[in-house]
Amino acid sequence: MIQKVRARMIPLLGLSAVLACSSVVQAAPPPAPALHDDNPSGHFGDWYTGAVPPQASNDKPVILFVQGLHSNYNTWLKTDGYYEAAYKAGYRTAFVQLKDADGTGGDMWTNGPKLAEVIKKVAQYYGVSQINIIAHSKGGIDTQAALLHYGAAPYVNVVHQLSTPNKGSELADMAYSDWTSWLAEILGKKDDAVYSLQTSYMANFRTQTDSKPGVSATKTYMSGGEGDDGWFTAYWFAHAILPGEDDGAVSVASALGLPYGIKSFTKNISHSAMTTASQTWSLVQPKLALGKKAVAAAALQEENLSAASQAAPAVSENSSFIMKGGSLAKGTAKEIFPLESGLGSISLDVLTAKETTQVTLTSPSGKKIPLNPAKSAEKDDAVLFSDAVHHTLTLENPEKGNWTLELSGEGDAYFMLARPEGRVKGQIKNARKQYKQGENAQIAVSFDGAGKLEDTKAKKAKLTRSGGKGKVKSLQQAGEVNLQTAKNEVLLNFKAPTEPGVYNISFDINGVNERQEPFTRSVNYNFAVTDEAGKIE
Structure with a gap:
């Protein structure tokens, strides 16, 4: 608890310093x-x-x-x-x-x-x-x-x-994604402040604020x-x-x-x-x-x-990751994901709330690799998930095939972020951040180096609503991904919900590269639905 401080003298941090071979007394704080x-x-x-x-x-x-x-x-x-x-x-x-x-x-x-x-x-x-x-x-x-x-x-x-x-933070988006929701809840990273920093919520704040006279x-x-x-x-x-x-x-x-x-x-x-x-x-x-x-x-x-000439250039949201996550309510969890050949490396960061949770990665050939907690770092309350336990690993030239992540722990949750370094690169392009109630909407995810996208099969996307008090509830399945192979794009068409609020759509894209090897990448898309007055809630 923060103690209220009334006027007092703070002790001197230092009494002297040597400069140019002479002693100089520092000014008191x-x-x-x-x-x-x-x-x-x-x-x-x-x-x-x-x-x-x-x-x-x-x-x-x-x-x-x-x-x-x-x-x-x-x-x-x-x-x-x-x-x-x-x-x-x-x-x-x-x-x-x-x-x-x-x-x-x-x-x-x-x-x-x-x-x-x-x-x-x-x-x-x-x-x-x-x-x-x-x-x-x-x-x-x-x-x-x-x-x-x-x-x-x-x-x-x-x-x-x-x-x-000023445009929100993708870290706040992740706090409400399907993969990270369990962990964010345990770590206490869902409150009104984090909710308001989601990128779509801030897009709505910009709409309400930047048009006011006298800005x-x-x-x-x-x-x-x-x-x-x-x-x-x-x-x-x-x-x-x-x-x-x-x-x-x-x-x-x-x-x-x-x-x-x-x-x-x-x-x-x-x-x-x-x-x-x-x-x-x-x-x-x-x-x-x-x-x-x-x-x-x-x-x-x-x-x-x-101002326009000084502002930072627009950047596309990265979809070159593999994301997995969920609850350890039953004590164990297993995730299987494919890696294609030709990857220079893959870096994994598996986040848990408890240091005692055991994390093991098994290669396609059966080699078991424990992921140990990274060395503790200084916590920063302003950096979401900095107080999670980070189980980390980097592998050079990882073996192709199905990899298995296994976790064991009580009363915990987990989130895996894997970043493969290879030819398949994904980005969310031209994604709107605000929709009207019931409006037709579309997400476009472009992929470079993906080979034959027409062979891509995507899991059903999960649409969740970010509750203002930190609750997330599943509303509906958003449907199968529709493909446009000519532009190396995966298109997801959906209808905006009729209830105003902030939403996340989380889904995996499973495809094949030019060598007919399976790959997977993950997408999290944050958007807002406004009411008739143009507000969220």
């Missing part, structure tokens, strides 16, 4: 922020004001820091954090506690109005007409809701987003991370799922996906490192502005460019 306890029974709606620096100047704006997914205001108070950097630079600061600080994450419709209240309180406290906001991750979405849906825009001059999923009145700067912490770290699963460059939680395409946003920077760091002062403060500070004054000269050139 700033005093802890003072609590404004507006919610005595919890944290949601509380806010803090930072200590006013001795060199504070009215020529510098007040900064309100907004937390991200499953986080709290301590995001900004860590060693090498933004609070200390802003204090030393002479800025007056404030911090907010959103619903996530009480445990379960809140969506933008819950956090937005509360954030709007705090924005006005901070401006009044410091006696200014406008403030600046620096928001990490989903905090940027909550900020947009506060400004454009709950009336806080007149009080904010500049917003700087640090890796905000450009507040300058919004976008930034994204491109950090890669290596294979089979807590971030590897995210790097595999997210399209294009990403920081382990948000793709660059999503982070730079605000139509009226201004690109600030991208950097080769992870999602959590975006809030590390030594990594990004120097890139953010020149964009901060006071009232109606012009932004720093370094930002003017970016502002004069069209």
Whole structure:
């Protein structure tokens, strides 16, 4: 449980440092922020004001820091954090506690109005007409809701987003897929916040938000991370799922996906490192502005460019994976999947909730290979599935034929993500994210190197609805896949459900390559059905 902190002195992190053969005493860290306890029974709606620096100047704006997914205001108070950097630079600061600080994450419709209240309180406290906001991750979405849906825009001059999923996250989609649903439930990764970050839900939020008058009145700067912490770290699963460059939680395409946003920077760091002062403060500070004054000269050139020219290019959703998953309610599970010849390698990440669950892979020739849990990595609450147990393996030139995955464990669930490196490459193309109730819909999945697609047989696709409280229920079978072989495309035609909400269609494509060898690839497609008013729920 997060403890409410009242004003106090934080102990010195270091007393001296040697520079150029002489001892130099470091400046003391700033005093802890003072609590404004507006919610005595919890944290949601509380806010803090930072200590006013001795060199504070009215020529510098007040900064309100907004937390991200499953986080709290301590995001900004860590060693090498933004609070200390802003204090030393002479800025007056404030911090907010959103619903996530009480445990379960809140969506933008819950956090937005509360954030709007705090924005006005901070401006009044410091006696200014406008403030600046620096928001990490989903905090940027909550900020947009506060400004454009709950009336806080007149009080904010500049917003700087640090890796905000403006177009949602495919990781949130996966939390509600047929394969991962059991595991996500056990790990507690289904709440209103994760639900709202599904790509189709965010497409609907963009529709509701980006057409509002005055969207450009507040300058919004976008930034994204491109950090890669290596294979089979807590971030590897995210790097595999997210399209294009990403920081382990948000793709660059999503982070730079605000139509009226201004690109600030991208950097080769992870999602959590975006809030590390030594990594990004120097890139953010020149964009901060006071009232109606012009932004720093370094930002003017970016502002004069069209947002479209700066946005990340669109990327197609990858369907080059093999996915399996389900419950271990009966104690064991078995999955069989074919691999074609000619694969340079295959990498597997089998996720479970418990480290005691046994995972074994058996080759077509009968060789048994245990998959041991990967070395523990630092957990990051903003990165979905980072706290799962990752059983990992990479095989070079894997044997062709049927492979068998076997699991044994009690009260657990599993998800296997396999990435074969070969000629068969699949992508979901031109997939719409929103449909009207009962509208005819179609998914197109293109395959390169698949050989004779007319021999492809696909399992019946499973259509599931993502419940706002984390529940998923099966509604219907979406039908067999229809093929168009001339364009190497697999087409799935279906009718959008009549109940508004967010849905996933999960299915496997089983085919043959040019050597008449069977292969399989998996597809997860996330879409929304809107009501007559154009909203989801």
